Amino acid sequence: xxFTVDVRRLRFRxxxxxxxxxxxxxxxxxxxxxxxFGPSGSGKTxxxxxxxxxxxxTEGEIRVLGEDLASxxxxxxxxxxxxxxxxxxxxxxxIPYLSVLDNIALPVRMHAGRRARLDGKGVxxxxxLLAEHLQIGNLLDNQVTELSVGQQQRVAACRAxxxxxxxxxxxxxxxxxxxxxxEAFLDLLFQECERAGATLVFVxxxxxxxxxxxxxxxxxxxxxxxx
Amino acid sequence: MVILDLALKSLxxxxxxTSLTVGSIALSVxxxxxxxxxxxxxxxxxxNTISQTDLIVGTKGxxxxxxxxxxxxxxSPTENVxxxxxxxxxxxxxxxxxxxxxxxxxxxxxxxxxxNQDFHRHYRYRGGQEIALAEGRANVDLFDVTLGADVxxxxxxxxxxxxxxxxxxxxxxxxxxxHMPFTVVGVLAKTFTPVDRAIYVSLEGMExxxxxxxxxxxSDDEHVHDETDAATADDGHVHDEADAATADDGHxxEADAATADDGHxxExxxxxxDDEHVHDEADEATADDGHxxxxxxxxxxxxxxxxxxFFVGMTSRRDVLQLQRQINDFENEPMMAVIxxxxxxxxxxxxxxxxxxxxLVTIFVVLVGLLGMLVSLYTSLNERRxxxxxxxxxxxxxxxxxxxxxxxxxxxxxxxxxGGLALVxxxxxxxxxxxxxxxxxxxxxxxxxxxxxxYLAAVVTAGFVMGFVPALKAYxxxxxxxxxxxx
Ligand SMILES: Nc1ncnc2c1ncn2[C@@H]1O[C@H](COP(=O)(O)OP(=O)(O)OP(=O)(O)O)[C@@H](O)[C@H]1O
Ligand SMILES: [Mg+2]
Numbered sequence: 001x002x003f004t005v006d007v008r009r010l011r012f013r014x015x016x017x018x019x020x021x022x023x024x025x026x027x028x029x030x031x032x033x034x035x036x037f038g039p040s041g042s043g044k045t046x047x048x049x050x051x052x053x054x055x056x057x058t059e060g061e062i063r064v065l066g067e068d069l070a071s072x073x074x075x076x077x078x079x080x081x082x083x084x085x086x087x088x089x090x091x092x093x094x095i096p097y098l099s100v101l102d103n104i105a106l107p108v109r110m111h112a113g114r115r116a117r118l119d120g121k122g123v124x125x126x127x128x129l130l131a132e133h134l135q136i137g138n139l140l141d142n143q144v145t146e147l148s149v150g151q152q153q154r155v156a157a158c159r160a161x162x163x164x165x166x167x168x169x170x171x172x173x174x175x176x177x178x179x180x181x182x183e184a185f186l187d188l189l190f191q192e193c194e195r196a197g198a199t200l201v202f203v204x205x206x207x208x209x210x211x212x213x214x215x216x217x218x219x220x221x222x223x224x225x226x227x
Numbered sequence: 228m229v230i231l232d233l234a235l236k237s238l239x240x241x242x243x244x245t246s247l248t249v250g251s252i253a254l255s256v257x258x259x260x261x262x263x264x265x266x267x268x269x270x271x272x273x274x275n276t277i278s279q280t281d282l283i284v285g286t287k288g289x290x291x292x293x294x295x296x297x298x299x300x301x302x303s304p305t306e307n308v309x310x311x312x313x314x315x316x317x318x319x320x321x322x323x324x325x326x327x328x329x330x331x332x333x334x335x336x337x338x339x340x341x342x343n344q345d346f347h348r349h350y351r352y353r354g355g356q357e358i359a360l361a362e363g364r365a366n367v368d369l370f371d372v373t374l375g376a377d378v379x380x381x382x383x384x385x386x387x388x389x390x391x392x393x394x395x396x397x398x399x400x401x402x403x404x405x406h407m408p409f410t411v412v413g414v415l416a417k418t419f420t421p422v423d424r425a426i427y428v429s430l431e432g433m434e435x436x437x438x439x440x441x442x443x444x445x446s447d448d449e450h451v452h453d454e455t456d457a458a459t460a461d462d463g464h465v466h467d468e469a470d471a472a473t474a475d476d477g478h479x480x481e482a483d484a485a486t487a488d489d490g491h492x493x494e495x496x497x498x499x500x501d502d503e504h505v506h507d508e509a510d511e512a513t514a515d516d517g518h519x520x521x522x523x524x525x526x527x528x529x530x531x532x533x534x535x536x537f538f539v540g541m542t543s544r545r546d547v548l549q550l551q552r553q554i555n556d557f558e559n560e561p562m563m564a565v566i567x568x569x570x571x572x573x574x575x576x577x578x579x580x581x582x583x584x585x586x587l588v589t590i591f592v593v594l595v596g597l598l599g600m601l602v603s604l605y606t607s608l609n610e611r612r613x614x615x616x617x618x619x620x621x622x623x624x625x626x627x628x629x630x631x632x633x634x635x636x637x638x639x640x641x642x643x644x645x646g647g648l649a650l651v652x653x654x655x656x657x658x659x660x661x662x663x664x665x666x667x668x669x670x671x672x673x674x675x676x677x678x679x680x681x682y683l684a685a686v687v688t689a690g691f692v693m694g695f696v697p698a699l700k701a702y703x704x705x706x707x708x709x710x711x712x713x714x
Contacts, residue, residue, distance in 0.1 A: 082622020097240030107621040109229040
């Protein structure tokens with residue numbers, strides 16, 4: 001059995017606040033392209049944070065690639081994330097004082113385990129190839145502040161994909177794009193996930209995109225904290 | 228390494244606030260090191276107020292007191308040393324040279340110092356520099372004076388001017404001894420030491436000032452008294468050698484006759500003339516080496532009875548301690564010898580609290596500079612929350628966030644420290660000669676020593692410690708925010 005994500009009895013809250021997540025069960029098979037939706041404040045971003053090991057689950061079992069994140073120390077979770085997970089934010093994905101190339105290369109430079117996944121190819125070469133695939137090959141040396149929002153999101157996708165992590169987590173990456181760009185971005189993202197054999201968890205309000213995914217998850221349906 | 232790279236790029240990205248922060252730290256560090264340099268320069272010039280003098284000898288009393296009156300012209304001795312005792316030590320085989328001083332008088336607030344040609348020959352200051360004359364010549368005759376540079380400048384005296392000297396140290400210098408005027412024959416070059424603020428006369432001239440009646444005491448009289456039956460005139464006009472006659476305009480022709488000076492001296496057999504008046508009978512009128520004073524005895528006629536203190540130069544430095552002991556144990560008179568280097572150091576140490584205060588102030592200035600850095604880092608954190616979330620998303624742990632911010636503050640303080648050091652050397656090399664010319668303070672330019680490195684290390688360490696304040700704040704927000712930061 002190879003679930004990329006296998007969550008059992010997850011409960012989470014910020015500090016001493018109310019429960020934000022209460023998810024008895026959530027599993028994602030390897031290679032799944034999951035569409036996660038729910039109203040604002042339903043805990044989508046929070047769930048992604050827990051899956052990525054940035055937030056520590058208050059209770060429960062969170063297995064990612066077979067590793068129980070809840071049992072790992074903070075530092076080990078950080079290392080795990082660096083090596084196995086790619087993350088795309090809704091916007092403002094990039095570090096303003098780094099060039100496009102440096103932004104893409106960031107996870108590889110941050111963690112040796114991720115670098116080991118480059119198959120012996122150089123960081124720059126790999127980044128250039130990915131950028132080529134996402135049609136920003138000519139922008140590598142630019143400052144990120146000179147890019148359009150669509151270009152920025154593609155840079156963020158490149159960064160998530162570099163080193164071929166098993167799990168790509170994207171938090172509304174298309175919400176600041178217009179319709180045509182949205183479609184183009186998704187197609188490119190899917191293509192790269194397929195190439196890398198990655199599992200994708202994609203959060204969006206935009207139900208029109210739903211049909212492109214292999215699985216749809218309604219967070220209000222699985223999150224008992226909302227009832 | 229990646230974190231250092233990030234830190235540097237992030238600082239470069241905020242170039243304006245970075246350069247302001249580095250600039251303010253550099254200024255404060257420059258102040259701290261600059262003060263240290265000035266302090267050392269001051270100390271050096273202080274202990275070099277006199278040089279090459281091995282012992283200062285005076286009557287028994289406080290070490291500092293002896294130093295104060297014989298070197299700095301402050302305060303006055305209680306007792307003097309007899310001329311016999313002085314000569315005895317001056318002729319000691321271990322002694323190469325001496326400079327005798329006779330102190331205790333003043334002229335319009337400046338010290339009058341009686342000494343002899345040994346002063347010009349042997350006095351050294353600031354690493355062996357000699358006393359030089361800016362104008363005129365050294366004082367050799369009884370009523371010659373040479374002025375320190377400041378005295379000449381402040382009192383606006385020129386060569387040939389006549390001045391009166393007061394017995395005692397008061398500010399008023401007009402009434403006494405007006406009839407015994409000294410003539411300015413030389414002005415010393417500026418030394419930036421207490422020499423500049425003194426007036427130099429011969430030992431004999433100094434002795435003459437002390438004659439209470441304005442005349443030398445009877446030769447066999449040990450002490451000076453008024454109302455003696457010696458050749459003193461009530462009004463202070465002395466005429467020993469009666470054969471010399473001078474006349475003024477109103478009383479020419481009768482050269483052998485006595486002339487009246489303001490109605491006095493009717494009974495005297497000599498005539499006196501005021502300097503303003505022309506002497507017609509030049510061959511008959513004799514004046515002491517061209518001066519027209521009423522006083523016409525010469526330097527050979529004066530017997531020096533005592534000195535206040537004297538400087539000693541040794542033939543061999545090794546004998547200093549031994550001679551010092553001998554002088555301190557001298558039985559004929561209570562005497563004391565001090566080693567100027569040691570005593571000056573002791574005195575400087577006594578001023579230590581001022582140094583400590585100064586240093587404390589500069590340390591606070593540096594702390595303020597570093598606090599500025601802390602504030603600028605701290606306030607930048609809010610706009611950098613996004614950056615922190617991104618770093619966390621790509622696998623940076625909270626510890627890496629901490630090290631990023633601490634590194635930034637270390638970089639800032641290190642850059643400030645190095646910049647401050649550079650600034651000090653720039654200012655020193657630009658202003659060294661100016662400062663020396665203006666205030667006589669020579670600040671040596673040395674390669675940075677252990678004190679500088681200690682300061683720089685302290686600044687960087689303080690920057691490191693302070694970096695934890697914003698870093699821990701970032702750490703907590705990073706842990707709490709997770710990935711849900713909204714801009
Ligand atoms: N850092 C935080 N500290 C405390 N509470 C938080 C924090 N982040 C989110 N929350 C709360 O947790 C709940 C879920 O927030 P979350 O951001 O996961 O929702 P979301 O589904 O992503 O919403 P949106 O669609 O607006 O992005 C909300 O009630 C929110 O107020
Ligand atoms: Mg969200």
